[in-house]
Amino acid sequence: MPSRFKQYVSHTLRPLLIRLLRWTERSGPLPGPRSSVFFHREVHVPTWVVGAGVWGMLTAVLFLELGPGWGALISVAILTTGLVGLFRLFIHHDHPELVHDDDAIALVGVLVVAAVLGMNLWFHTGGLVPYGMPLSAVSILVTVLLHPRVGVVLTLVLALLFGILNSFSLEGALVVCFGGMAGVARSLHVRTRRDVTMAGLWVAAGGGAAVVMLALMERWPLEQCLSALKWVGGGAVFSVLLVLALLPLLEICFSRLSNIRLLELSDVNHPLLKEMSLEAPGTYHHSLITASLAQAAAERIGANALLCRVGAYFHDIGKLVKPEYFVENQGAIGNPHELLPPNMSRIVIQSHVKDGLALAQRHNLDRLITEFILMHHGTCRVEYFYRRAIEQTGAEESVDEDLYRYPGPKPHSKETAIVMLADSVEASARTLENPSHQRLVDHVSRIVDSKILDGQFEEVPLTLAEVSQVKDAFVNTLVGIYHTRLHYPTSQETDVEHRPPRPS
Ligand SMILES: [Fe+2]
Ligand SMILES: [Fe+2]
Secondary structure, rough: OOHHHHHHHHHHHHHHHHHHOOOOOOOOOOOOOHEEEOOEEEOOOOOOHHHHHHHHHHHHHHHHHHHHOHHHHHHHHHHHHHHHHHHHHHHHHHHHHHHHHHHHHHHHHHHHHHHHHHHHHOOOOOOHHHHOOOOHHHHOOOOOOHHHHHHHHHHHHHHHHHHHHOOOOOOOOOOHHHHHHHHHHHHHOOOOOOHHHHHHHHHHHHHHHHHHHHHHHHHOOHHHHHHHHHHHHHHHHHHHHHHHHHHHHHHHHOOOOOOOHHHHHOOOOOOHHHHHHHHHHHHHHHHHHHHHHHHHHHHOOOOOOOHHHHHHHHHHHHHHHHHHHHHHHHHHHHHHHHHHOOOHHHOOOHHHHHHHHHHHHHHHOOOOHHHHHOOOOOOOOOHHHHHHHHHHHHOHHOHHHHEEEOOOOOOHHHHHHHHHHHHHHHHHHHHOOOHHHHHHHHHHHHHHHHHOOOOOOOOOOHHHHHHHHHHHHHHHHHHHHHOOOOOOOOHHHHHHHHEEEEEE
């Protein structure tokens, strides 16, 4: 997205949206950037407000097509209430994470309303055959930006609406349904523009199959069949163009991250990563290895490996503000923490999360990436300085433990949990001495178990079997990386990232 557009959004649209949306804020902003709506990272709009807005717009648009009269209004209201209610029931049971995701609900609503408006326009424009309508674009977009199952349900809903608006034509509904389903099937793992084009080919094949089926069933003349096939092919091409044009815009407007965008972000030539490689090379190296660990673990349990990799790349960008205060960047320049009391040191260390969030917002990093910055330490203790404070005061009771904990929030997804674990495992594994395979297994197990016992994964749906698979993946990756390193036998391994280097 051009930076001029982002500036316009940032300086003009954002303040307007804040004023418009603030009245709906009931319980204050949620922690972190989770509550972003239309570029704004502080205002939370209740999903019922978004849902009601979608219902209202859909009812109005359908009434414009099917009205006038009270009878038409009531029938349209029954139809839209049923559709919205069924969709809510579906996501409540199948995608509970979307129930409170106002961006996701708004995205679905905008796409459905736009599709119905498009149908109105298409049917009232002379010379256009209904089969050429590029409705599969909605199916592909929803699959890429939300979830394939949401794409399937929306395809069925759109096919139903298409049939109703097209003079209750079952043929049109079947063609839309077949084409949309084929598009969803090919969009499951879209990573490149070529994949989007291939999805368009599948849409054409699916819609074409429906046309041939209808032609054989209803004994269409050859000319009618060929004409319908031509329009289905044109609609598929139009769908591909729409997806390619709208995808970047929708990603920004509704805080979604497609695999295409993630691949762009995984480019180590991103300005923040380049700066990190120059200003904080130790942190850069740590981030790359953390990314390898996290990606391997995510692949093992079926989580989003690409998201984990990108999240790990950016999780410590806050260290760019004061790189010399982090052990991995100190090298020969010495340890500035030796001149600071533990309380000051922990403030500096903790601030890398806040600094990272500020940097991410300045560079317009996506919301999902900033979650990794905020959550990669959860509410863990800054262990080394906590213990140093106890050593200095001589009594554990005299040190406020809460002050030495990161402010959170805790990880709330498998991906953020995996990066938290990979971060700790990588930081501590650097100090392992002469590790055998068994020593690596014990080490990883100790780190992972300590995070679980500390309650960091209370909000993460990780099963015990998945935790075990994550440990295996970490060990396998570490075997390839650290097999020549020496063992470090002491405690506080979960926070070695912040410990000053041992004197040699
Ligand atoms: Fe960190
Ligand atoms: Fe880190």
